[in-house]
Amino acid sequence: MPDQPQEPRRTPLSRDRVLRAAVAFADAAGIDALSMRRLAQELGVVPMALYKHVANKEELLDGMVEVVFAGIEGQVPGSDWKGAVRGRILGARATLLAHTWAAQVIRSRTSPTPAVLAYLDSVIGMFRAGGLSTDLTHHVMHALGSRVLGFTEELFDNPAGASGAPQDDRAQAAAYEAMARQYPHVTELARSVAHDRRSVVGQGCDDRFEFEFALDLLLDGFGRLHGEGWTSTP
Structure with missing residues (x-):
């Protein structure tokens, strides 16, 4: 009796596969088009199969941010603190430009995901390794705002209305x-x-020149304050 042709084995569903498929879907179709049902169709499974790996859409979105931030390039060896921070932030910006929906999702989160926290920790560590005090670094992070994550929030998309x-x-x-x-x-x-x-992340004036112009002004200012031994207390 001739052998029966075997069906190709399906790739097992996993949390990582679900998250990467969601990122690819959002890259292609936009974040607003993403739903658990649409994602299940993309993966060729029933929607309930996804819930074994992500509890709900909010957890899915958090996981997608984790995947995106895990791909940001690390510190360039041998850089001074200013060059290291600049490279790290521009690496984040390049990543968000590749995943234009990510900034919107990050803004919608009430607290940072572990990968975002790890990224922020690495940036803070660069300032501290450069000799900036915890006091100055605290205010530096406030001054950078969303720019530390690679995007800016403009007042209006079109200031002239x-x-x-x-x-x-x-x-x-x-x-x-x-x-x-x-x-x-x-x-x-x-x-x-x-x-x-x-070259924008989202909308507004967040093009490469504007972004780097403001980032360099901030980094130069931080360096000047550090050199002067600045402190927030009298």
């Missing part, structure tokens, strides 16, 4: 002229520059 304006040039110009009569300085600033929309 033109996001809802018509897109043709004449209508846009008319909208700016009307805006300029009431808010001349805001409009002058908004019209003077063109931001690179291809």
Whole structure:
């Protein structure tokens, strides 16, 4: 009797496979399209099979952040503290640019995941290894804010308020002229520059130049305060 053809063996479902599939899905379709049912379809399983590995969608999202942050490059050997911190933060930024949904998910969390905590611990350790006091490092981390994670939160996506304006040039110009009569300085600033929309994390002015410009200003300022022996107490 001829041998019966065997069905190909399925790759066993695991937490790591579930999380990596969710990351790939969000990269391709966006985080808003992700659901437990859609993810189960992608993996070729019933939705209940996912709950053996993640308790709910919130745990799934936390796990996805863990996967993303685990891929951030580490410290460059031999760097001084400023170069080490800069490289680490720009590594985080590059990772978030590869997973544009991640910043939105991070902002939605009420507390950092273990991988994010480990990342923050490594950055704090770089400042401390550079000789910055715990007092200065505390205020440094506050000053960096979300930038330490590789993204910034702008006040508004379009400071001139033109996001809802018509897109043709004449209508846009008319909208700016009307805006300029009431808010001349805001409009002058908004019209003077063109931001690179291809390199943003989310929306707004968070392009590479703006991000590195602000980061370098902060790092230089931290270095000056460190050199002066700054302390928050009189």
